[in-house]
Amino acid sequence: MTAAPIETGLKGSSERDRLARARLLRGLLPALSLVLVLLAIAWLNPRAISYFGFSLMLNLAIPIALATIAQMFVIAGNELDLSIGTFVGFVGCVTATWLKDAPLVGVLILLGSIGVYALLGALIYLRNLPSIVVTLGMSFVWQGLAILILPKPGGKAPDWLLSLMAFKPPLIPFPIIAALLIAAVVHFGLMRTSYGVILRGSGGNAAALERAGWSLLKTKVVLFALAGLFGVLSGMALIGITTSADANIGNGYTLLAIAGVILGGGEFVGGRVSPIGAVIGALTLALAASPLLTFMHIPPDWQVAANGAILIIVLAARMLISRRER
Amino acid sequence: MKKILVLSALAAMLASGNALADTSDKKIAFSNNYAGNSWRQAMLNSYAIVTKKAVADGVVAAADIFTTADKEVPTQAAQVQNLILQGYDAIVINAASPDALNGAIKQACDAGIVVVSFDGIVTEPCAYRVVVDFKDMGRQEVEQMAKFHPEGGNLLEIRGLAGTSIDDAIHAGILEGVAAHPKFKIVGSVTGDWDQTTAQKAVATILPSLPEIVGVVDQGGDGYGAAQAFAAAGKPRPTIIMGNRQDELQWWKEQKDKDGYHTWSASIAPGVSSLAFWVAQQVLDGRTDVPHDLLVPYLAFTQDTFEAALPKIPKGGVASHEYTQEDAIAAIKANIK
Numbered sequence: 001m002t003a004a005p006i007e008t009g010l011k012g013s014s015e016r017d018r019l020a021r022a023r024l025l026r027g028l029l030p031a032l033s034l035v036l037v038l039l040a041i042a043w044l045n046p047r048a049i050s051y052f053g054f055s056l057m058l059n060l061a062i063p064i065a066l067a068t069i070a071q072m073f074v075i076a077g078n079e080l081d082l083s084i085g086t087f088v089g090f091v092g093c094v095t096a097t098w099l100k101d102a103p104l105v106g107v108l109i110l111l112g113s114i115g116v117y118a119l120l121g122a123l124i125y126l127r128n129l130p131s132i133v134v135t136l137g138m139s140f141v142w143q144g145l146a147i148l149i150l151p152k153p154g155g156k157a158p159d160w161l162l163s164l165m166a167f168k169p170p171l172i173p174f175p176i177i178a179a180l181l182i183a184a185v186v187h188f189g190l191m192r193t194s195y196g197v198i199l200r201g202s203g204g205n206a207a208a209l210e211r212a213g214w215s216l217l218k219t220k221v222v223l224f225a226l227a228g229l230f231g232v233l234s235g236m237a238l239i240g241i242t243t244s245a246d247a248n249i250g251n252g253y254t255l256l257a258i259a260g261v262i263l264g265g266g267e268f269v270g271g272r273v274s275p276i277g278a279v280i281g282a283l284t285l286a287l288a289a290s291p292l293l294t295f296m297h298i299p300p301d302w303q304v305a306a307n308g309a310i311l312i313i314v315l316a317a318r319m320l321i322s323r324r325e326r
Numbered sequence: 327m328k329k330i331l332v333l334s335a336l337a338a339m340l341a342s343g344n345a346l347a348d349t350s351d352k353k354i355a356f357s358n359n360y361a362g363n364s365w366r367q368a369m370l371n372s373y374a375i376v377t378k379k380a381v382a383d384g385v386v387a388a389a390d391i392f393t394t395a396d397k398e399v400p401t402q403a404a405q406v407q408n409l410i411l412q413g414y415d416a417i418v419i420n421a422a423s424p425d426a427l428n429g430a431i432k433q434a435c436d437a438g439i440v441v442v443s444f445d446g447i448v449t450e451p452c453a454y455r456v457v458v459d460f461k462d463m464g465r466q467e468v469e470q471m472a473k474f475h476p477e478g479g480n481l482l483e484i485r486g487l488a489g490t491s492i493d494d495a496i497h498a499g500i501l502e503g504v505a506a507h508p509k510f511k512i513v514g515s516v517t518g519d520w521d522q523t524t525a526q527k528a529v530a531t532i533l534p535s536l537p538e539i540v541g542v543v544d545q546g547g548d549g550y551g552a553a554q555a556f557a558a559a560g561k562p563r564p565t566i567i568m569g570n571r572q573d574e575l576q577w578w579k580e581q582k583d584k585d586g587y588h589t590w591s592a593s594i595a596p597g598v599s600s601l602a603f604w605v606a607q608q609v610l611d612g613r614t615d616v617p618h619d620l621l622v623p624y625l626a627f628t629q630d631t632f633e634a635a636l637p638k639i640p641k642g643g644v645a646s647h648e649y650t651q652e653d654a655i656a657a658i659k660a661n662i663k
Contacts, residue, residue, distance in 0.1 A: 048411045056407040056433065060400050152494040153423045242403055243432075244425030247489040252398035290394075290401060294408035300370060300391040304361065307395035 030280040044295035058175035061286035066234035067253045068260035068282040070227040077223040078203040079131035083139035088250030090142040091235025096155025096245035117228025125220040146247040153246040157239045165240030186275035203271025353388040355414040359402045359422040369596035376600035403430040416440040416606040424491045444602040458594040464499020470590040478509025479540030484518040486545040518548035526551035542566040546593040549574040569593040570645040592626040597646040604654030
C-alpha cells in the first residue's frame with residue numbers, strides 16, 4: 001500500500017500526466033465505443049434512435065449486462081467462469097416452471113443454486129483447483145439439469161416478472177434505467193465499500209491480504225456467491241423478456257460475458273475490473289453484434305463472419321489503448 | 327404541424343387498410359438462426375432462388391435474408407426486434423425456439439408485421455406456422471421398418487438436437503410407431519444432432535454394448551454416419567432410415583447396386599422456406615382467410631423413387647423442392663376446413 005505514492009513521487013510530473021491521461025482514456029474507452037456504435041446505428045437507421053427503438057434494441061442487453069457483472073465478480077478474483085451461460089439457461093428453466101407454478105420451491109431452488117456457486121468458490125480455493133476446469137464441468141451439469149426440467153422448450157414466465165420487464169417508464173426507456181441502476185449498485189458495492197476493496201484485493205495481491213489477516217476462503221466464496229446471484233438475476237430478466245424458456249437459451253452468454261468484462265476495461269488478472277465499464281461493455285456488444293449488423297445489410301453468407309469481425313475490432317481498439325498505459 | 331400528422335396518419339390508414347393490396351411495395355425479411363449444415367444451406371438457397379425472381383418480377387419490393395451468428399434464442403429475439411425497427415412488412419422466420427421467441431414475435435405483430443414461421447415454428451398465436459408433420463414422419467419410419475422386417479427386432483434410435491421441438495416430435499412419432507408394432511424394441515438411443523460426424527461418433531460409442539440391431543430409426547442427416555459406424559465396428563449392416571441427404575442416398579444407391587439393400591428416406595424439404603415466403607406474400611396481399619396453422623407434407627423417397635432424385639442433389643446437399651405461388655395458394659386451400 002505504501003509503495004505506490006513513493007513510486008509516483010520519484011517519477012517526473014510529465015510521466016505522471018501521461019499515465020493519468022492514459023488511465024482517463026482507458027476509463028472513457030468503453031463509453032466511447034458505445035457512442036461510436038450508437039452513431040453508426042443512427043446513421044444506418046435513424047428510426048432506431050427513439051424511445052421505441054431503444055426499448056427494442058436494448059432490452060435483451062439487460063440479461064447480458066447482468067451475466068457480465070456475474071462474470072466480472074469471478075474475474076475480480078483472478079478466476080474465470082465458463083458455466084455462467086448454461087447457468088443462466090438453468091435459471092431460465094426454473095423461472096419458467098417452478099417459480100411460476102410453485103413460487104416457494106422456485107425461490108428455494110434458485111437460492112440453492114447460489115449456494116452451489118458459493119460452494120464452488122470454496123472448492124476452488126481449498127483444493128487449489130483451476131476454476132476453468134471446475135466451471136467447464138459445471139456448465140455440463142447446469143445444461144443437463146436445464147434439459148431435465150424442460151426437455152422441450154416451453155414454460156411461462158411469472159406474470160409479475162413479465163410486467164416488470166415490459167414496464168414503460170415515461171421519457172427514458174426501461175432498459176437504460178435498468179442498466180444505470182445495475183451499474184450504480186455494483187459500482188458502489190465493489191468500488192466504494194471497504195469490503196469491496198478486500199474483494200478486489202484478493203485478485204490483486206492475495207498474499208498481502210492473507211498476511212493482513214483476511215480470509216481468502218471467504219472472499220472467494222463471496223465473489224462466487226455474487227456471481228451466482230447475478231446469474232440468477234440474468235436468467236430471470238431473460239425469461240421476463242422472452243416470456244418462455246428453452247434449455248439452450250443462455251449458452252451464448254458465457255463468451256459474451258467474458259468479452260463484456262474485457263471490453264469494459266477489466267483485466268483477466270490483478271483484480272482490475274470496472275462495474276460501470278462492464279455494463280457499458282455488455283451494451284456495446286449487444287448493440288454491435290445484432291442491431292448494427294442487421295442494419296448494415298451484409299450478404300447472408302458474410303453475416304456470421306462480420307459479427308466476429310465487429311467484436312474483434314471493438315476489442316482490438318480497447319487493447320491498443322490499454323497498451324499505451326505501460 | 328398537427329395537420330401534417332393527422333394527414334399522414336390518415337394516409338397510413340388508407341394504405342394499410344386496402345384489401346387485396348398490391349404487394350409490389352412490400353418488404354419481407356427472413357430471420358434465420360443457423361446456417362451451418364447441408365439442410366440449412368439448401369433452405370437458404372431455395373429461398374434465395376425463389377425470392378430473387380419474385381423481386382425481379384416486381385411481386386415484392388425486397389426479400390432480405392438475415393442469419394444470426396449463433397444458434398441462440400436471445401440473438402434471434404434481438405434480430406427480430408431489429409427487423410421491426412427496419413420497417414419490414416413481413417418476417418419469415420425459422421426460429422431457434424418455439425416458445426422463447428414469443429415475446430419478440432408479439433412485438434412484431436403489435437407493430438403490424440406479418441410473421442410466418444416454418445421448420446422451427448413459433449407458438450405465439452398471432453404468427454402463422456407452416457408445419458411439417460414430424461410426428462407422422464417418426465411414426466412412418468417404424469411403419470416402413472415393419473414392412474422390411476415383419477418379424478420385428480431391436481432398433482437403435484438416433485435423436486436430434488436435444489431440447490428442440492423437432493427432435494421431440496419425431497421421437498414421439500417413433501415411440502407411437504413402436505407402440506403400434508410391439509415386436510420392435512428400442513434397445514439404445516444416442517444423440518446425433520442431425521450431423522453425420524456426431525452421429526458416427528455416438529453410434530460407434532454405443533455399438534459394443536448393444537445386442538443385434540435390425541434397424542436404425544433416426545431424424546435425417548445422421549444415417550450415413552450411422553452406416554459408417556456399423557461398418558467400422560464390423561457389425562452386420564442394419565436397415566438405416568435415411569434423411570434425403572446426398573451422401574445418404576448415394577450410400578443407399580451403392581448398397582442397392584451391391585445386394586438390393588432396402589430402406590426408406592424422409593425429411594422436411596428445405597424449400598419449405600419458399601413456401602413460407604409465398605404464404606407471407608398472400609397475407610400481405612390482403613387475404614384474411616389464411617389459417618394460422620398450415621400442415622404441409624414432408625418429402626419422402628422410396629426404393630423406386632430415390633435414384634431419380636439423386637443426380638439433382640448437389641454434393642453435400644439435401645433433396646429440396648422450390649415452391650411456387652400456386653403451391654402456396656393450393657396449400658392454403660387444402661388447410662381451410
